[in-house]
Amino acid sequence: MIRDNGQYIREKASMDFQTVTDELKTWTKARVMPGFSVALLTGKTVQTAVSGEAQWFPQPAPLQPHMLYDVASLTKVIGTTTVFLQAWDQGLVSPDMPLHRFLQDFPHTTTFRQALTHTSGLEGYIPHRNALPAPALKQALMTQLTVTEEVDRQVVYRDVNLLLVGWALEQVYHQPIQTLITRQVIQPLALPQATFQPDSQQCVPTTYSPAVGLRQGVVHDPKSAILGKHSGAAGLFASLADLVTFTEYFFGNRQSASWPAHAADLTQDWTKHHLGRSLGWDLRRDGQGRLWLYHTGYTGTFWLIQPDDQLALVVLTNRVHPQPNPAFLAKRDALIARFLSDFKTMPAV
Template identity: 65%
Template sequence: MDVMQELRTIVDQKMAPGVSAAWLHDGVAALTVYGEATWQPTKTPLHSGMLYDLASLTKVIGTTTVFLQALDDGRVGVDDAISGYLPEFHQPTTFRQALTHTSGLEGYIPHRDELPPKALRQALITQLKVTGECDHKVVYRDVNLLLVGWALENIYGRPIQALIQQRVLSPLGLQTATFAPDPSRCVPTTYSAAAGLRRGVVHDPKAAILREHSGAAGLFAGLDDLICFSEFAFARRHADAWPQSFATILRDETTNQLGRSLGWDLRRDAGGRLWLYHTGYTGTFWLIQPQLQESLIVLTNRVHPKPNMAFLAKRDELITNFMAAHS
């Protein structure tokens, strides 16, 4: 399987304007920057080094890594109730359940995306209840990592995005990763005649409201930043800030073996090895296999000018084929 050629078909089949990707394997990095940055209102070129709205990759680069640091520091336990660190939250949800998306939290918040920041935070903390799905089903929800982020805020006394910058991005040398990007360096997301071009402003509506208190989305970064993070996962790079507990992350952390680690999804290849996996709504996805020292990093803006649903099936097919090629 020529994975880089397959990735270029995302652009050729008009599922996203452009793709920036890296395949790290056998000690080398195969790179591609292909296509355009925008189609509308005009076509603009895609350049190496441009920053993407990572969407939910924020969860694994940022919030999960800070949690693992807190775990190393003895500040928190995986099976501690979040309510012990976030007193306003009255559900029995543990960090394990939140980080594996097996919390079963569910509920309806009217006009959620129109609420001001404090009201949205309060609603997410108080209006969701644990259902019978808890520990029995993986239901991916942003609120799980938002709650973890708010608990970490109380542990360390700073907004979660400031913690991610201070404890992860800066000490690991992720030089262009930021929550406050220069729009001119960013690959735009959506466009409409009424709203204009969204560039350098987070696409996710909850993250846009919560701003520095969102640990679920909001991070912008370039391909080099994710390559750097992957090399820390391989233990090729070293820094005091890198959590020692990451060494045990490649295992199922759910109560009923549902295929999630702390923060990360898990995928199994044809050889039976587990890989860390995560996606982002804007068109990002990422695989890491630390023992093989292999990673596939894919950044696109499949939401330009509006979300392309065909992209999702193409992404899943590509991942299936990639896993099947590893025996």
């Protein structure tokens, strides 16, 4: 962000808000997803757009501003990672503390750092996983996985890493992880609509099939659907305004005693062998060499933040409606690559 005597100067960019919005509209026209909500933040300026439909089946319905999305794995960074950073601020945990200090049934030496950066090397197959009741699923995930030789040497993104972090934090604070996220993140940061218990009529639907019907206001992720309030990997429903508000804390445009001081340490590589992951967040480098925080959600959400220069892109979609559309993934990755390559800050002429 360019500043002049502490004041923000309006920016021009080759990859600007209109370009991003126009690109997303081509996706809806190609029926990659029904609709989208998008925000571009530059300093104290927030540009937003909502376009397309909320659903196609069983009948079309309009997409309205302030509707809630199943943000899927964005739960990991809004919620579980933030609660970890708060606990770190309080001296209750640290990145290199082993999880088994809090999880007596967990047999490995995996640390918070390894789990949060997805370098734990944890791997395994649990038969009939999606049919297990919550206690059995939790026990299986804690006791039936093994640590492979990939530990510390390869990033392998797995939900279980953040599930384990969430369960450890439950032992730290003696409350379910989703309760912790609600009480320590959503409420004190005044996220206007974020919730684990949404009004289904306010939610953008995910999947639909004639046999099962429309999934609306119910978490899409199978493990999180089973684990309920004990899942720190998915389950949050949030609006575009919620993610904009959260981003503004990174910028310093909002303040709260609940915002973790260690959030300032996220724009660095926390892996042992420089594999490009922060705590909770992925990292992406732009054409000017700046590191951006990045995360995606299976349902069709993605989020980029450059805290130092106060830049961010938030895109929310339901690309899993009526069923997951793999074409979305290539388009998303191409848009992110182009955005990071082309988005430049420069003084206005």
